[in-house]
């Protein structure tokens with residue numbers, strides 16, 4: 001089964017994420033950059049508000065709209081002069097950037113905005129949940145290629161501890177695992193991993209495939225899953241799913 005983008009967009013937590021982004025958008029901006037636009041879901045909403053939107057992704061985006069200019073590029077080395085945009089938006093991207101390149105990517109986003117920067121990432125994500133093992137190279141992949149987990153302090157430090165204008169924490173009830181369940185999954189090759197994800201193996205770049213389990217292995221994994229289920233149903237964890245931060249680097253609209 002492949003990842004169903006349309007179905008994902010209808011999920012409650014995704015609707016809350018997008019609503020939050022829309023609420024946090026500054027009212028005045030002319031030139032907008034969406035860094036990491038994927039299929040253009042947010043881009044088209046931005047084009048409904050702002051006169052000029054540049055949609056950038058690693059692969060050339062195919063978004064057709066009179067106010068949208070598509071650009072192929074990498075946020076770790078943006079091909080724009082300093083302060084090219086009034087607003088730079090980057091959501092669901094930084095969690096995928098290799099940790100050693102994260103500071104550079106954040107510096108690039110900051111460099112090309114002349115006023116606003118809106119960042120969205122998963123909040124304190126348990127990167128062990130839905131981990132996968134690549135059957136080609138044997139490496140363990142965190143879920144959907146997420147290699148970084150964030151809280152407000154980490155995000156602030158990545159952006160020079162600038163005072164922010166607004167922050168929101170959309171979604172509730174982030175799913176967690178535990179050491180025992182994780183150990184069982186690891187022993188049997190992570191059968192409940194996010195194998196339907198679009199992202200390939202972070203190590204070898206090949207497509208991830210679900211392992212086949214023997215009956216006893218399946219039982220052990222079901223036990224681990226049950227344990228995880230009880231943990232998430234009874235635990236105090238109502239932690240937010242996302243964190244969004246808006247900065248105004250001119251300081252005119254900051255706390």
Ligand SMILES: [Zn+2]
Pocket residue numbers: 134135136137138139201202203204205206
């Ligand atoms: Zn691999």
